[in-house]
Amino acid sequence: MLVLTRKSGESITIGDDIRIFIQEVRGNQVKIGIKAPPHVAVHREEIYLRIQEENKQAVRATQDMMQSALAQFKKKRSVKKATEDHG
């Protein structure tokens, strides 16, 4: 991994079209500005990883599981409807 030391106000360029600006350094927090073309997705890593993890959980769904999920949905919907008709 390439490691660079930068001061507040300085920047880094990656390729022709990505620039990273160190805007402010305060204690253990760094404020970073990023200029990148629209096709480059920029995310805070922990959020990105959370979505990725959730997709990996979601892909484990099976038809059997969905069969019971649908049964549950119908059961709850009919109870809900009965409640509404009552009220």
Add this chain to the structure above:
Amino acid sequence: MVENNEEKVAVPTSRFGEIVVDLSKKIDIIGGLLGFPDSTRYIVLDHEQDSPFKWLQSLDEGEVAFVICDPLSFFPEYRIQVRKDELTNMKADSVEDFVIFVILSLHGDVNDMTANLQGPIIVNAKYRVGRQIVLKDSGYQTRHKLFEDITQDIEQAQDEENPGVSGK
């Protein structure tokens, strides 16, 4: 995949066996879903009659399929803000062309089924091109319980079935 001259292809899948797909119905997901970069072409398959769920089946990897639904059928208040850069290459002429899906996860018990409201899939239905976006500061999480509100309704219904308790 074996292609023939009718723009239909046979795709082997792990859940549904071999399915025959009309390629005009495929949806291109730009960049794939997060964590699945090799699957960029998908097809939406109906689940069952009266089901609010659908399958989003990859045409590139037979074992990759997700359960999706219209978020508004479970979360009527759900609203998202899409940034302009997230619409890149999506031929976004009109907001009316867009539909939103969310991906569902199961966790053992069906009552614990959750919807990922933080990472919805936006699809331009006119051009059949979509993208999974990541919402920042939206207040939405990756796991919202699908059946929570309805459970409260069941409790309410049970109360009404026991009028002696409430004095009705």
